[in-house]
Amino acid sequence: MDKQKQIKRQNKYVAEKYDRFTATFPKGMKEEYKQHAENKGKSLNGLINDLLKEDIKKDGDTE
Numbered sequence: 001m002d003k004q005k006q007i008k009r010q011n012k013y014v015a016e017k018y019d020r021f022t023a024t025f026p027k028g029m030k031e032e033y034k035q036h037a038e039n040k041g042k043s044l045n046g047l048i049n050d051l052l053k054e055d056i057k058k059d060g061d062t063e
Helices: 001-015 029-039 043-061
Strands: none
Touching: 029 043
C-alpha cells in the first residue's frame, strides 16, 4: 500500500512538472540508441534533451 502511494505522488509530480511526448524510432534502433546514451553516461531521454538543447543554442533560437 505504501508503494502505491509513493507511485501516485511521483506520477502527480511528473504530470505537474514535465511535458511528455512519444518518440518513434526505426524498428530495432531503440536498443542501439539506448546503449549509445548509456555509453555516454546518460539515459536515452537525457541524451535526447541535451541534443535538442544544444541544437537550439547552436541555431540561436530562444527557449
